[in-house]
Amino acid sequence: MMTGAEIIVKSLEQEGVEVVFGYPGGAVIPLYDKLYDSPLKHILVRHEQAAAHAADGYARATGKTGVVIATSGPGATNLVTGIATAAMDSIPMVVFTGQVALPAIGRDSFQEADITGITLPIVKHSYLVRDVNELASTIRSAFYLASTGRQGPVLIDLPKDIQMAEAEFSYPQEVSFRGYRVPGEPNSAMVYQTAKKIGLSRRPVIYAGGGVISSGAAEEIIGLAEKTNTPVVTTLMGKGAIADDHPLSLGMVGMHGTYYANYAVSHCDLLIAVGARFSDRVTGNLDTFAPHAEIIHIDIDAAEIGKNVGVQCALQGDVKLVLQELQRRIEGKPQSEKWLEQIACWKEEHPLTYEQDGDEIKPQYVVEQISELTGGNAIVTTEVGQNQMWAAQYYKAKKPRCFISSGGLGTMGYGLPAAVGAQLGCPDQLVIDISGDGSFQMNLQELATIVQYQLPVKIVILNNGYLGMVRQWQELFHEKRYSQTELIPVPDFIKLAAAYGIKGLRVQRTEDVPSVLEEAIKYPGPVIVDCVVAKEENVFPMVPAGGSLTNMLGG
Amino acid sequence: MSHILAILVENQSGVLTRVAGLFSRRGYNIDSLAVGQTHDPGVSRMTIVVDGDSRVIDQVVKQLDKLVDVIEVSDISGDEHLDRELVLIKVEAEPEVRGEIMQIVDIFRARIVDIGHHSLIIECTGDAGKIRAIENSLKPFGILELVRTGKIAMVRGQKYGEG
Ligand SMILES: Cc1ncc(C[n+]2csc(CCOP(=O)(O)OP(=O)(O)O)c2C)c(N)n1
Ligand SMILES: [Mg+2]
Numbered sequence: 001m002m003t004g005a006e007i008i009v010k011s012l013e014q015e016g017v018e019v020v021f022g023y024p025g026g027a028v029i030p031l032y033d034k035l036y037d038s039p040l041k042h043i044l045v046r047h048e049q050a051a052a053h054a055a056d057g058y059a060r061a062t063g064k065t066g067v068v069i070a071t072s073g074p075g076a077t078n079l080v081t082g083i084a085t086a087a088m089d090s091i092p093m094v095v096f097t098g099q100v101a102l103p104a105i106g107r108d109s110f111q112e113a114d115i116t117g118i119t120l121p122i123v124k125h126s127y128l129v130r131d132v133n134e135l136a137s138t139i140r141s142a143f144y145l146a147s148t149g150r151q152g153p154v155l156i157d158l159p160k161d162i163q164m165a166e167a168e169f170s171y172p173q174e175v176s177f178r179g180y181r182v183p184g185e186p187n188s189a190m191v192y193q194t195a196k197k198i199g200l201s202r203r204p205v206i207y208a209g210g211g212v213i214s215s216g217a218a219e220e221i222i223g224l225a226e227k228t229n230t231p232v233v234t235t236l237m238g239k240g241a242i243a244d245d246h247p248l249s250l251g252m253v254g255m256h257g258t259y260y261a262n263y264a265v266s267h268c269d270l271l272i273a274v275g276a277r278f279s280d281r282v283t284g285n286l287d288t289f290a291p292h293a294e295i296i297h298i299d300i301d302a303a304e305i306g307k308n309v310g311v312q313c314a315l316q317g318d319v320k321l322v323l324q325e326l327q328r329r330i331e332g333k334p335q336s337e338k339w340l341e342q343i344a345c346w347k348e349e350h351p352l353t354y355e356q357d358g359d360e361i362k363p364q365y366v367v368e369q370i371s372e373l374t375g376g377n378a379i380v381t382t383e384v385g386q387n388q389m390w391a392a393q394y395y396k397a398k399k400p401r402c403f404i405s406s407g408g409l410g411t412m413g414y415g416l417p418a419a420v421g422a423q424l425g426c427p428d429q430l431v432i433d434i435s436g437d438g439s440f441q442m443n444l445q446e447l448a449t450i451v452q453y454q455l456p457v458k459i460v461i462l463n464n465g466y467l468g469m470v471r472q473w474q475e476l477f478h479e480k481r482y483s484q485t486e487l488i489p490v491p492d493f494i495k496l497a498a499a500y501g502i503k504g505l506r507v508q509r510t511e512d513v514p515s516v517l518e519e520a521i522k523y524p525g526p527v528i529v530d531c532v533v534a535k536e537e538n539v540f541p542m543v544p545a546g547g548s549l550t551n552m553l554g555g
Numbered sequence: 556m557s558h559i560l561a562i563l564v565e566n567q568s569g570v571l572t573r574v575a576g577l578f579s580r581r582g583y584n585i586d587s588l589a590v591g592q593t594h595d596p597g598v599s600r601m602t603i604v605v606d607g608d609s610r611v612i613d614q615v616v617k618q619l620d621k622l623v624d625v626i627e628v629s630d631i632s633g634d635e636h637l638d639r640e641l642v643l644i645k646v647e648a649e650p651e652v653r654g655e656i657m658q659i660v661d662i663f664r665a666r667i668v669d670i671g672h673h674s675l676i677i678e679c680t681g682d683a684g685k686i687r688a689i690e691n692s693l694k695p696f697g698i699l700e701l702v703r704t705g706k707i708a709m710v711r712g713q714k715y716g717e718g
Pocket of ligand 1: 438462
């Protein structure tokens with residue numbers, strides 16, 4: 001016989017879990033007692049939100065399922081933003097929360113929160129365990145659900161008495177669900193039809209989203225692009241699906257996408273959407289989105305097909321399998337020479353650019369230098385705001401899973417804990433959090449976690465003294481009425497670093513940027529680089545919200 | 556247009572919340588919802604009537620189908636089906652009008668299931684049209700209370716869930 005707490009630890013071992021991110025409290029003391037003797041690596045974060053983001057960053061960097069533990073009540077509610085972030089971006093995660101003992105549920109007991117209720121709209125599925133005999137199979141099911149199909153977070157609420165009750169332990173290998181099926185092979189007639197459409201197209205574009213990354217289909221995307229000479233635009237989540245410097249890559253599409261990506265989508269005759277969900281940040285005005293195109297939508301989630309945009313051809317399945325099958329079926333290459341010439345013209349005439357004037361450091365330049373120094377081979381996490389968009393625009397990612405950013409929810413404070421998770425998942429890789437002065441302050445308590453586990457994460461703060469992205473909107477659309485967007489004071493990040501025992505470097509002149517970044521990258525431990533950048537720089541191009549992709553400011 | 560969705564779900568706590576929550580979260584309106592256990596005690600069946608064009612309904616069905624506890628969903632409005640609803644109506648009924656009310660009850664093949672000093676409770680089963688009609692007929696007497704079960708529906712012939 002084993003206690004529930006032991007069963008949880010043994011089940012995690014059975015799942016091959018190497019690291020869990022958590023924070024203890026009354027309702028999980030029995031579980032933590034068993035973790036004490038376990039070989040499982042537990043990372044003690046300094047705020048539960050960070051546990052969820054770190055597990056999420058770990059999952060994005062490694063492709064494995066992230067695991068989180070928190071106590072009941074406030075511990076559990078602190079996870080909400082982290083779970084929602086993972087849900088919006090379809091990240092596999094299993095979350096364990098403590099709960100008051102079964103007889104105490106429903107009585108507003110101390111630290112009781114209905115976390116399965118609270119998280120209902122932001123989980124793929126959730127369980128409240130009521131019988132210790134079902135604990136192991138519940139854990140097996142949770143890992144299965146989180147990591148298959150369209151991935152996502154699954155929550156298991158663990159009443160304290162369940163953790164202490166005893167049962168026989170046997171870990172099920174099989175799972176069975178009456179109401180859950182993982183889509184596999186696509187319909188071959190549809191694949192054939194799609195292959196034909198691609199061959200007949202004159203102006204094709206591939207639009208690659210986060211699904212390409214999660215299904216491990218980067219190779220297949222590049223294969224399809226090269227075989228058919230089709231240019232590729234990526235979403236924020238799809239960044240890395242094709243190297244940003246690949247000749248067929250057009251960079252990011254959407255609100256802050258490149259001129260040529262947005263023009264390509266707006267003029268193509270065939271749009272092949274792969275693992276993407278036609279988010280409003282990508283499409284702008286739906287009525288003018290890809291107006292000349294037939295749309296092929298390849299996605300694992302049937303509910304995405306036709307959700308925002310009507311499509312002519314839908315292939316439901318794991319995008320990796322669909323793309324493999326599609327490539328086998330492709331015979332004719334589209335005659336797209338003229339189209340590629342046109343795109344080359346757009347690229348030439350409207351490159352991504354910024355003005356390098358005066359002595360102020362341009363934030364874009366900082367990102368460009370990071371890109372150059374790392375060769376696009378580092379894992380970059382981002383915060384949210386201008387820093388995120390500049391990172392997306394100017395960091396030339398070489399491979400999948402090395403650009404980690406909160407896309408759907410846009411969660412400030414994500415990047416630092418995500419970097420913690422990514423670094424733990426990939427100890428031999430260089431991990432850099434491209435941060436903003438505002439976002440950094442939302443989870444800076446994690447500096448302690450970084451120090452405790454000696455994680456050599458580099459934090460590059462693009463310090464503009466503003467909630468820059470909001471300020472940009474106020475400048476452009478509200479007559480520069482900077483309502484509550486100036487951050488006074490911004491703390492002295494170097495002193496702050498020192499308080500945690502972290503190396504701090506400040507850079508104030510453009511010419512020092514490369515050497516300071518290099519020093520940071522070479523340094524074996526964690527570093528904060530405080531880049532004092534131009535305060536009122538804007539992210540361009542920009543499609544105003546709800547506008548047409550061809551109507552770009554600063555294109 | 557109104558659509559009738561037949562949904563088989565795991566008979567587990569929380570399922571109703573998951574289903575209802577999905578409707579409100581995604582902005583779909585439930586016109587009527589009825590739920591109860593099937594002949595398999597592990598499975599409940601919901602009948603949900605929802606208004607929307609075919610694109611909305613397509614989304615509703617697909618989103619419902621994604622819920623792990625939802626075993627099967629189908630829009631049966633287009634199929635040859637029966638639908639029924641049960642209504643209880645408490646109507647004001649002083650002795651001098653009881654005869655008239657009983658005639659109405661007969662016409663609708665409804666039943667009087669309780670007699671009070673000043674009121675009657677009438678039980679009536681039928682499709683939406685019949686329910687509306689009896690309600691209208693009884694209105695002039697003064698309806699004191701009315702409760703309906705929500706629509707339940709079944710496709711004729713072939714067995715749903717095994718087709
Ligand atoms: C948790 C959270 N709160 C508020 C916002 C709204 N928001 C989006 S960008 C932004 C400004 C971010 O400021 P900073 O981190 O300094 O980045 P910058 O835009 O200046 O690069 C804000 C407040 C958000 N995305 N997330
Ligand atoms: Mg800022």
